[in-house]
Amino acid sequence: MTSKENTAFLSTLQQRVSHPRLELPGPSSDQMANCYQAAFRAPDHAWLRPWRFVECQGAQRLAMGHLIAEAMQVxxxxxxxxQVDKLVNGPQRAPLLIICYAHLTEHPKVPASEQLLATGCALYSLSLALGALGFGSVWRTGASCYSRAVHSKLGLTEQDQLVGFLYVGTASAPDKTVPE
Ligand SMILES: Cc1cc2nc3c(=O)[nH]c(=O)nc-3n(C[C@H](O)[C@H](O)[C@H](O)COP(=O)(O)O)c2cc1C
Incomplete structure (x- = not known):
């Protein structure tokens, strides 16, 4: 990397903002594959590869909203x-919803907390990579992220832990100003 490119990279990190308002178009599957390559280079003690990403787009988002709403009512x-309507419609706030969870493995040197941190790094890298391609995103959690009923409806096991929902698309509002 040249020093000019380094400066651009540093400025990207310094100016990063979340984009809560997102519209079409979302990234193509080729663009996503490119971004996952960046996410998969997150630091990861013992190379356990704990991160998992599940994409929801189009009609899958409404189905996901119903699934989450049903589980949250449990x-x-x-x-x-x-409140139920809000949960049902939540995933449709962006063209693409990426559900990110950590698949936690028993390891003598790598506690679950490190595996969660590695997954968080991967999710953050994914958002930066999407930003580099011109897409906006916002990382959300909320009660549904920590609900056992939601975990179970999603087919996650005791070894899995939801880390966040990344909403992705084209930013439909100007970037907010980053404080000095
Ligand atoms: C682990 C985690 C969970 C978050 N959960 C939510 C959330 O549920 N709702 C929300 O509005 N923002 C949530 N945020 C914060 C946004 O992603 C975002 O960082 C925040 O709105 C500040 O905006 P900025 O990133 O542009 O500084 C979460 C961030 C992290 C790292």
Whole structure:
């Protein structure tokens, strides 16, 4: 990398912002493959490769919204219809929703916390790589990320832990200003 490119890279990191308002187009599968290559270079003690990414787009987002809403009603049976609607429609806030979880392995030197950190690094790298291709994203969690009922509806096991939902698309609002 030349020093000029280094400066551009540093400036990208310094100016990064989340994009809560996202619209079409989302990344193509070739673009995603390129971005995953960056994510998969996250630091990872003992090369356990704990990260998992599941993509939801098009009609899959509404199905995912229903799945999450149903599971959350198991945890919180007193959710109001408006709260249920919000959960159902949540995944449609962006053209692409990436569900990220860590698959945790027993290891004598690498505790689960390190595997979660590695997965967080991978998710962050993925968002930076998407940014480099011109796409916006925002990392969200919320109660559904920590719900056992959601984990189980998604088919995750006791060894898996949700790390976040990355909403991805084209930013539909100007970037906010980064504080000095
Ligand atoms: C682990 C994690 C979980 C987050 N969960 C949420 C969330 O549920 N809802 C939300 O609005 N922002 C959430 N955020 C924060 C946004 O991703 C974002 O960082 C924040 O809105 C600040 O904007 P900025 O990234 O442009 O500084 C989360 C961030 C992280 C790292």
């Amino acid at each position: 945890d919180q049976p007193d959710l109001t219809p408006a």
